[in-house]
Amino acid sequence: MKEEAIKSPLRAFMKQRRMGLNDFIQKIANNSYACKHPEVQSILKISQPQEPELMNANPSPPPSPSQQINLGPSSNPHAKPSDFHFLKVIGKGSFGKVLLARHKAEEAFYAVKVLQKKAILKKKEEKHIMSERNVLLKNVKHPFLVGLHFSFQTADKLYFVLDYINGGELFYHLQRERCFLEPRARFYAAEIASALGYLHSLNIVYRDLKPENILLDSQGHIVLTDFGLCKENIEHNGTTSTFCGTPEYLAPEVLHKQPYDRTVDWWCLGAVLYEMLYGLPPFYSRNTAEMYDNILNKPLQLKPNITNSARHLLEGLLQKDRTKRLGAKDDFMEIKNHVFFSVINWDDLINKKITPPFNPNVSGPSDLRHFDPEFTEEPVPNSIGRSPDSILLTASVKEAAEAFLGFSYAPPVDSFL
Secondary structure (H helix, E strand, O other): OHHHHHHHHHHHHHHHHOOOHHHHHHHHHOOHHHHOOHHHHHHHOOOOOOOOOOOOOOOOOOOOHHHOOOOOOOOOOOOOHHHEEEEEEEEEOOOEEEEEEEEOOOOOEEEEEEEEHHHHHHOOOHHHHHHHHHHHHHOOOOOOEOOEEEEEEOOOEEEEEEOOOOOOEHHHHHHHHOOOOHHHHHHHHHHHHHHHHHHHHOOOEOOOOOHHHEEEOOOOOEEEOOOOOOEOOOOOOOOEOOOOOOHHHOOHHHHOOOOEOOHHHHHHHHHHHHHHHHOOOOOOOOOHHHHHHHHHHOOOOOOOOOOHHHHHHHHHHOOOOHHHOOOOOOOHHHHHOOHHHOOOOHHHHHOOOOOOOOOOOOOOOOOOOOOOHHHHOOOOOHHHHOOOOHHHOOHHHHHHHHHOOOOOOOOOHHHHO
């Protein structure tokens, strides 16, 4: 009974974690108790940001032609949904689903991320989709970042054709095992830090590091995915100010609505490492207002069951003052040279010569044991694999089609009518 009493709130926490920040903010805005807390009131009163507001609850009309977002050329302009057999749902997000798909001609397996244009436009997220695509295109095959093979669109949907990674989310494995031993946590943290360091070298801030966005490949190596909240063109010492991320992992400067820089990613690395070692994020509370207050004001408390080097690293990464945070001066080099990682040969790490501490033991592409049944048991929607019928092509779908000109090749809208 005692174990069940512990597991029950954990399950509630895991379920809540699936929510996107936009949905989360809507929920908190409707909670009269939470809204009375001064920190929450401050956060909900965010003034005009410099980027599209993630928490705008009011649906907006699609952009006019003069506001259209050009997402650049496609690497496969002739691709279409019917090129694929869509086999299983393996993930879900705010704007659509991720599906395991087999390319009919190539016989290759891919993870295809299918996004609904109308949902993106409703929440004014076109620029973040653009960022995701740009970051995917810039990834010249870093070993710990998911790769984009090509992208295409229909009148009502966007399709990202990505590497298929089936070792499971780090989130899923943490959920099952509660926490990891320090050597395993160190290995994952090193591979994550390497991926973040690479993004920073391209002047990209990731901004949404969390166990749900960290996958394991079939051998057990880290693969970072979901670049929708990445911010491009952030030079060394450059800042941005959009309020975005995931509640449990928001850095103090983001909550304070202050300009922030790439050190926000090192805070998130500290939060993920803490969660790997202790089972919950630092400063976590089921009461959101209390959790925000903890992030801003509560000193970091570390139980004595970790090594001094792990303790020192967590204190450095989870430093509330970003100017004093580990990584503030020399970015990834500071993390790389920390004593906690002294046993890591970084050349071997980047070349995948270090044997992962855990092997997912998947038998092949159809082995879905590490995906949450919440996803895989859901039927694949028929609409995923076909273009909209001309009769169904409404005015709103036509506007959605026009909003993403340049994402990839799409037949002229008039040809549907």
